[in-house]
Structures are given as structure tokens and as C-alpha cells.
Amino acid sequence: MMGETIQIAAELDEERPNGTMIQSVVMTGQILEALAAAGQPMRLTALANHLGEPKARMHRHLSTLKHLGFVEQDPQTECYKLGLKLAHVGQAAMEQFDLRRLAEPYAMKLRDLTREWIYRDAHYLAVDVELDRAAARRWVPRPLALADPPRAIVFQAFFPSTTFGSVYREAGVLFEVTHLRRRAVFSPWMLVDDDVALIAGRELLGYPKKLGELTWQHTGDHIRTSAHRRGHELLAIDGTLGAVIANPPPMLGRAHRNIRASLGVAIPKLIAFTPRERVVEVRHAQLDVRISGSERDPLHEMGFGAVLGARLHRVDLGGAWPPLPVGLVSPFGFLRQVLLRGR
Numbered sequence: 001m002m003g004e005t006i007q008i009a010a011e012l013d014e015e016r017p018n019g020t021m022i023q024s025v026v027m028t029g030q031i032l033e034a035l036a037a038a039g040q041p042m043r044l045t046a047l048a049n050h051l052g053e054p055k056a057r058m059h060r061h062l063s064t065l066k067h068l069g070f071v072e073q074d075p076q077t078e079c080y081k082l083g084l085k086l087a088h089v090g091q092a093a094m095e096q097f098d099l100r101r102l103a104e105p106y107a108m109k110l111r112d113l114t115r116e117w118i119y120r121d122a123h124y125l126a127v128d129v130e131l132d133r134a135a136a137r138r139w140v141p142r143p144l145a146l147a148d149p150p151r152a153i154v155f156q157a158f159f160p161s162t163t164f165g166s167v168y169r170e171a172g173v174l175f176e177v178t179h180l181r182r183r184a185v186f187s188p189w190m191l192v193d194d195d196v197a198l199i200a201g202r203e204l205l206g207y208p209k210k211l212g213e214l215t216w217q218h219t220g221d222h223i224r225t226s227a228h229r230r231g232h233e234l235l236a237i238d239g240t241l242g243a244v245i246a247n248p249p250p251m252l253g254r255a256h257r258n259i260r261a262s263l264g265v266a267i268p269k270l271i272a273f274t275p276r277e278r279v280v281e282v283r284h285a286q287l288d289v290r291i292s293g294s295e296r297d298p299l300h301e302m303g304f305g306a307v308l309g310a311r312l313h314r315v316d317l318g319g320a321w322p323p324l325p326v327g328l329v330s331p332f333g334f335l336r337q338v339l340l341r342g343r
Helices: 002-014 023-038 044-051 055-068 084-095 099-113 133-139 195-205 331-341
Strands: 071-073 080-082 119-131 151-159 168-179 182-192 209-211 213-219 222-229 232-244 256-260 269-273 276-291 304-318 324-328
Touching: 023 044, 023 055, 023 071, 023 080, 044 055, 055 071, 119 133, 119 276, 151 213, 151 222, 151 232, 151 304, 168 213, 168 222, 182 195, 195 209, 195 256
Parallel strands: 182 209, 182 256
Antiparallel strands: 071 080, 119 151, 119 304, 151 168, 168 182, 213 222, 222 232, 232 276, 256 269, 269 324, 276 304
């Protein structure tokens, strides 16, 4: 009886304010911070030793956090890690901040440092295609949704002049999506034939770039391009160019939503940015388009339908705002992206 009285008194003492702080709340914060900093699940003993607390007290806190969903325990290893519920709390907190306003002074400085155009006279052969919603939605991670009507831009590109010294080719897909009632584009697939462009686009801007073999032949009004990877033809475009378009739609100068994360413990984030674009010339195009696929690059499973139109964009491209995190990505959507990027 005496032991129980002492135990109850000790538990009550944890709830008494120390100055303006409640010690049990402080301990909860320290546990969550320790689990976040560890980068891997932790055993009860290791966590107790790290925070200098008795195992019994640590176990009570972890049991409560586990019951609330803020901590999870592996049934086999008995190790503890942060729970998925914290991701939802983090996303809610993120949405309460005006990140654009907070980042504006820093972004303005960055923009001033990068006033010059990163790409000059970039060539984009762009094809507007219909999408089968049921097939395409598998490649769009929540919280993004396919726009209505569902459409995509399939493109091949040639970059003859860049500030980082590479001359290279690119192929990719841009799905038209909506996010928080705003239209944007999201790229589920992209190839390049330059390692510098791959690293910059993938690590900084979240494009799912992989190395491939690409061709670009443009003579007079005739243009022919192709994209291959690991012995498979994935995309082939052949046709002629027509009249100049007076008021063309933007090519890359649209609101973007991409996924940026690592394969470690970092939570995958949805990032937003809009490249600067200056039109050099845009022309209509009459094209024959062949979209294939392979097990590693399943373009044939993305639901591409009828061609709606085609253009050759010649544009200068530059940075405006740096990529800003605007939300978290569903685990299943991120896993699909990881598998597609890593194959």
C-alpha cells in the first residue's frame, strides 16, 4: 500500500508546474524530438538512457503516446518510432503558415542573384493528349488530383545553351492537375541524357529524371525526335512545323507541383514553383506520335489517348521563386514514385 501511494504521488508530481512548465509535457516533447533526431527506431532502454530518465517513467510516456497515435512500436523488435499521426499534424501546421510570405525576402534576394536566363532558346516539342482518368490517376499522388478534363503534355526538348555548360536533350510527361483548387502540372516521368541536368532537376526541383538515350533532328520545317532507355523505344515523334502562334500557351512557365524527398527518414514533401518563361517563337506542328513503354518505364500504362494538338516552343527559361513545401504526399503515391524513379 505504501508503495502504491508513493508511485501515485510521484505521478502527480510530474503534472505540477515547474515555474511555467509542466514536466510531463516537457518530457513528451523531448521524447518526440529524440525519436525524430535518431533517424531510426529506438529501444526503450536506449531512449531512457539518452534522456536520463527511469525506464518505468519512459515506458508510461511511450504507452500514452502510442495510444494517441503519435508513436508506433514494432511488434517484433519492440522499438519505437514516430507515428503517422504526427505527419498529419505537421501538414496541418504547415498549412497554417503563409510560407510564401515568410520566404519572400529570401526569395527576392535569390531572384536578384539569378536574374539571367538559365536556358536560352530552349526547344520543346509539345504534344497535348487526352488521358484516361482511371489509368492516369494511379500516377498522381494525393493531395493532387487530375484536372477536368484529364489531359497531359508529352514532350521532347533540346537545350542548346545553359548557364551550367551542358547541351542536352530531354523527354517527359506533364499531367494537368489541381491542388487546393489551383491548376498546376505534375511530372510522373522524365528522361535526360546529361548527368548535371539530372542531378539539378531531380534533387532541387523534384523532377523524376532518369538517364536515357535521346535524339533530336530539326532541319527546316521537319522535326524528328526519339527517346530510348535500356534497349526500349519509349517515345518517337516525327512531323512538320506550321504557322507561328500569335498568343501561345506557356510551356514550362506554369505552376508546378513535384515530389521531393530522400529514401531515408525524410517525409516526402509536395513542392511548388513556377519557372519564368520568355517566348522566342511558338509554331503549330503536325506530328505523328508513338508512345510505347517498358516494365521500367511504363508509359503505356499511363492512359494516353487521342492527340489534341502540337507545338514547337522556343523559349528562354529562368528561376523565379525557389521551390516551397506546400504539403505532404500520400505514402502510397510516394512509394510509386520511388519505384518508378529507381528502376
